[in-house]
Amino acid sequence: MKSLTKKLISIISLVILSISLNANDLKKDKLMKISVESNGNITVYELNNSQASKELLAQLPLDIKVENYSHDEKIFYPPNKLSTSNTPLAKNAVTGTLAYYAPWGDVVMFYKDFGSASGLYELGKVVSGKEYINSMSGTIEIKLID
Template sequence: MDLKDFHGTERIGYPPRELTTDGAPEPSAAKAGDLAYYAPWGNLALFYQDGPSATAGLLVLGHLDAGPDQLARADRITIEITVEPAS
């Protein structure tokens, strides 16, 4: 999945299908390096700047150990997602 710049804060992309939010953590503000799912649009976001505070529907999934400058300068960011079947 290729990610495109969005508002000078994050890179976004759309997975092949929407993710389920069953059992997801509470929405929270994203920090630089966070990988999040924005449920209302069905997109993944990789933040290279801190995101807006407590955006409804923004579910932080994890964090990358890369510097914000490194994430912002990258010509292309590609994420590979492995989806496990629901149990």
């Protein structure tokens, strides 16, 4: 009986370990980062796990024109519009927020605090290089970071 109990405990321990390892792998899979290169400078964003973020990733890599808009953001238009289902609204966009403005179909990179707007969805946040957003110009290169 003791032998059977030890075997069962060993099996259960292996199952728990396997589940734990798989959960860690899933967390790693959800971490999505992109780099945006402009004028020799690189800005890195960590994307959320939303539908819009996944659809943006599916369009990478991109060499695309970046434009100034207003006094606080740079924008670009991905080739295909993004679905906003299961994508959180950007309720308080701040410096470094990456967002999608659904009414116009443009991706927004904020270099100053903004706040919120109807139709503005959060895609992620900057993790490095936010000081370069303001100086982005011309054609930018956007790619997935492995």
